[in-house]
Amino acid sequence: MASVTPASERAATTTEFEASADPIGLFGRWFDEAKVSETELPEAVALATSGGDALPDVRMVLMKSFDERGFVFYTNLGSQKALELGQNSRAALCFHWKSLTRQVRVQGIVEEVSKEEADAYFATRSKQSQIGAWASKQSHPLEGRFDLETQVVKYTAKYALKKVDRPPFWSGYRVVPLRIEFWRQGAFRLHERRVFMRDDARQPGWKCKRLYP
Numbered sequence: 001m002a003s004v005t006p007a008s009e010r011a012a013t014t015t016e017f018e019a020s021a022d023p024i025g026l027f028g029r030w031f032d033e034a035k036v037s038e039t040e041l042p043e044a045v046a047l048a049t050s051g052g053d054a055l056p057d058v059r060m061v062l063m064k065s066f067d068e069r070g071f072v073f074y075t076n077l078g079s080q081k082a083l084e085l086g087q088n089s090r091a092a093l094c095f096h097w098k099s100l101t102r103q104v105r106v107q108g109i110v111e112e113v114s115k116e117e118a119d120a121y122f123a124t125r126s127k128q129s130q131i132g133a134w135a136s137k138q139s140h141p142l143e144g145r146f147d148l149e150t151q152v153v154k155y156t157a158k159y160a161l162k163k164v165d166r167p168p169f170w171s172g173y174r175v176v177p178l179r180i181e182f183w184r185q186g187a188f189r190l191h192e193r194r195v196f197m198r199d200d201a202r203q204p205g206w207k208c209k210r211l212y213p
C-alpha cells in the first residue's frame with residue numbers, strides 16, 4: 001500500500017520545503033530525516049553516466065559526503081563508470097527514500113576529489129575493505145572467484161604488518177550540481193516538485209521553480 005506523509009508532518013515541513021532557497025541545506029535536512037527513518041543505507045544513490053556511445057548506464061553507489069561543492073562517492077578509477085566519466089563528465093544521481101516517500105535528483109559535472117580528500121576517506125575504511133580495493137579490478141572480466149580470492153590473500157600478506165596505502169587506481173568523484181530536484185509524494189498522485197538550477201557552479205545563487213507532478 002502506498003504511504004503518504006501524515007498531514008501533521010506535512011504541515012511542519014511544508015513551509016521549509018516551499019520557502020527554502022538553499023538546495024544543499026534542504027538536502028541536508030531531508031538526508032538527516034532519511035538517516036533516522038530508512039532501515040538500510042540512506043546514503044545509497046543511483047548514479048547514471050553515459051560514455052562515448054551515449055548509452056545510459058546506471059548503478060548504485062554510496063554517497064560518502066556532501067557540501068556546497070557537491071556529492072562525493074568513491075570507486076575504482078579503472079571501472080566502467082570511470083571509463084564513461086572520462087569520456088563524458090556529465091552525470092546524474094537519484095536518491096529515493098522509501099520511508100519518507102521522497103526523491104532527490106541531481107544533474108551535474110563530475111570531477112575527481114583531491115588526493116588528500118581520497119586519502120582521508122580511504123583511511124576510515126576497515127582494513128579488509130582497503131585490501132578489497134587493491135584486490136578488485138572492478139568491472140573487468142573475472143575467470144573465477146578463486147582469482148579474486150588469490151588477490152585478497154596476496155594483498156593481505158603484503159599489508160599484514162603495515163598500513164594499507166590508497167591504491168592509485170581508487171579515488172572519489174564529486175558530482176558538482178547544476179540542477180537539483182526535490183520530489184515528495186502528495187495525495188492522489190498530486191506530488192510536489194521543486195527544482196533548483198544554475199548555469200555555472202562557480203556563481204552563487206540558484207533559480208528555483210515548481211513543476212507539475
Ligand SMILES: Cc1cc2nc3c(=O)[nH]c(=O)nc-3n(C[C@H](O)[C@H](O)[C@H](O)COP(=O)(O)O)c2cc1C
Nearest residue numbers: 044059060061062073074075076079080081082139
Ligand atoms: C547499495 C550499493 C552500494 C554500492 N556502492 C558502491 C560504491 O560506493 N562504489 C562502487 O564503486 N560501487 C558500489 N556499488 C557497486 C556498483 O553498483 C557497481 O556494481 C560497481 O561499482 C561497478 O559498476 P560499473 O561497472 O558501472 O563501474 C554498490 C552497489 C550497491 C547495490
